Amino acid sequence: MCKSCGCSSRSRNFGNIERFVEPCILLLLSKENSMHGYGLLKGLEEHCGEKVDIGNLYRTLRRMEAIEWVKSEWNENDAGPDRRTYTITKEGSEYLEIAAQSLTNTDKLLHKFLDGYRNMNQNNKTL
Amino acid sequence: MCKSCGCSSRSRNFGNIERFVEPCILLLLSKENSMHGYGLLKGLEEHCGEKVDIGNLYRTLRRMEAIEWVKSEWNENDAGPDRRTYTITKEGSEYLEIAAQSLTNTDKLLHKFLDGYRNMNQNNKTL
DNA sequence: ACACATATATGTTAATATCATATACCTAAT
DNA sequence: ATTAGGTATATGATATTAACATATATGTGT
Structure with missing residues (x-):
């Protein structure tokens, strides 16, 4: 059963x-x-309406750093585990535009x- | 290199x-x-603006028949190879709505x- | 000592999109 | 005749992604 729309697909x-x-x-x-991964998680849900899988997010961030759309550095955090703080690069900005x-x-x-869909429904109603 | 946007990603x-x-x-x-697969190929590109891979299309149609969103029957074709003609089912219509x-x-x-993106650009211009 | 929020990360797997390839029919040109 | 091209359906191989589970570790409150 499809999670996104409840349809009969097994997808x-x-x-x-x-x-x-x-x-996003x-x-x-x-x-x-600049933001750290965990902060992005919440930001994405609020700001972009994107529900994000946490594992997916961190892996994506590492991938984005590998291709240099973002860069990161570790920051100490007294209130919890240390955080990796991300900043956008020039390449990242260029990609954002694209x-x-x-x-x-x-x-x-x-x-x-x-x-097209609404149009079809409209036509059906007038039949 | 990404085909869709030319970005540096290897995706x-x-x-x-x-x-x-x-x-679509x-x-x-x-x-x-009702339409056959090859006709859908052209229809999708014109009507829906969707560029469709032909292999993907036929595989998708078989999948959609397996879950009964469409049904098909073979039709003889004097002007070329026989065609499988597809029709939408009740389940298919329900899914279309969803x-x-x-x-x-x-x-x-x-x-x-x-x-959000346009908004950001706007703010940058006014700086 | 335990639960809980914060914080980062990896292993596994199923589904998808893309590309290549195979088959076959009909028409028209060489 | 046979080759090329449009029509028509289909499968094999592969890379990428999303989803889910799990692991690790720190600080706070009970």
């Missing part, structure tokens, strides 16, 4: 935007200047579908 | 809506009553991001 996913969390992270880092363009296109596709 | 994908082709197929079948709701939500997420 776990439907309608997710692939790797959407990456531009970059946008948050652009606004907040991603925003790409997602604008995704948005157009979505609207084409949703308009 | 093949970014910004794709997962299994978006399924509701169902919408087309709702409007056209998918449309789910995608409306996806759309909201996207807008939240895009608004």
Whole structure:
């Protein structure tokens, strides 16, 4: 049973935007200047409406650092475990722009579908 | 190098809506009553703006038939190879409605991001 | 001593998208 | 004749991702 929409598919996913969390992270880092992973977790849910798997988040952050969209450094934390603090890089900012363009296109596709769907329903009602 | 946006990621994908082709197929079948796979290929590109991999399309159609969102029958074709003609089922129509709701939500997420992105650029300009 | 929130990270697995390839029919040109 | 090209359906291989589980460790409150 599909988790996203409750449909009869045995899939776990439907309608997710692939790797959407990456531009969301970059946008948050652009606004907040620097954040640690656990803080991003909450920020993403509040600010971006993204529910994020914690394991997925940390792995994504390591991946993003590997390709130099973000950089990180360890900071001591008296109130708990030490934190790795992330900052966006120039490459990250460039990618954010590209991603925003790409997602604008995704948005157009979505609207084409949703308009088509509403249009169909409208026609059915007038029959 | 990412095909979708040209970014430095080694990924093949970014910004794709997962299994978006399924509701698109169902919408087309709702409007056209019945179509064969090869016809859907062209219809999806024109009507839905979806570029579809042909292998992916046929595999998706078989999957959708297995879970009974569509049904098919073979039709003879004098002008070429025989065709499997697909029709949407009641379950398929129900799923289309659910998918449309789910995608409306996806759309909201996207807008939240895009608004946030534009907002950030606006603030940067006024600095 | 124990539970709990904070904080980071890895192992495993199923599903998906992409690319390549295979098969077969019909028409038109060489 | 046979080759090329459009139509039509389908499968094999592979990389990537998302989801879920689990591990580790620190500080606070009971």
